[in-house]
Amino acid sequence: MTDPTLTDGLEDLFEGYQRFRSDIWPERRKLFETLAREGQRPRALVIACSDSRVDPGMVFNAAPGEIFIVRNVANLVPPYKPDGDYHGTSAALEFAVCVLEVPRIIVLGHAMCGGVQALLRGFPPGARDFVEPWMTGIAAEARRRVLACAPAEPGAAEAQCELETVKLSLRNLMSFPWVASRVEAGTLRLYGGSFDIRDGVLSRLVDGQFVPVR
Numbered sequence: 001m002t003d004p005t006l007t008d009g010l011e012d013l014f015e016g017y018q019r020f021r022s023d024i025w026p027e028r029r030k031l032f033e034t035l036a037r038e039g040q041r042p043r044a045l046v047i048a049c050s051d052s053r054v055d056p057g058m059v060f061n062a063a064p065g066e067i068f069i070v071r072n073v074a075n076l077v078p079p080y081k082p083d084g085d086y087h088g089t090s091a092a093l094e095f096a097v098c099v100l101e102v103p104r105i106i107v108l109g110h111a112m113c114g115g116v117q118a119l120l121r122g123f124p125p126g127a128r129d130f131v132e133p134w135m136t137g138i139a140a141e142a143r144r145r146v147l148a149c150a151p152a153e154p155g156a157a158e159a160q161c162e163l164e165t166v167k168l169s170l171r172n173l174m175s176f177p178w179v180a181s182r183v184e185a186g187t188l189r190l191y192g193g194s195f196d197i198r199d200g201v202l203s204r205l206v207d208g209q210f211v212p213v214r
Contacts, residue, residue, distance in 0.1 A: 035065045042068040044104035045096040049075040053197045054110045068096045074115030076138045077169035080176045109166040109194040116161045119143050142168045166192040
């Protein structure tokens, strides 16, 4: 028998599941059956932040099976480094590119990113075992670029650094040989974007600048 205390505080989530089963599952059942039978063929890999306020599936209004999503702190892509360490993001990237053969990769940043704020302002005591080395080890270049410009407006440095992490991740993607070879062959395309949770506007990286998607 299930311990009732295990569901304490999760009532809303389980009620949401019940609504899914009663309202959404009957409409999407054939889609899920097809995905289970034929496997997944996602249209894109989306590398996004773990922030609970940014849901790539919702932002792109994507159906199950349409996008392969990798989420981590500050939507970072580490440089190519095949060794014995644990590389969750790199492993997911390899699977999406080399096995699923996605034709597109989107690095999706967002406004008000806590990881970027900590990178610039300092890490809280509870985020120093893994978050701090993750951010400082990968995003140090983005931090240097922003601090060299020293934006004076409140919040401007954070906003600029959020965009720099997207550009940095796109550059790091090209350090993976099987990404670079596919990009050069024209079978894989890389995109950068940023979602503003304050107004719901998605911007796309075009010629080095982020412009709103019309």
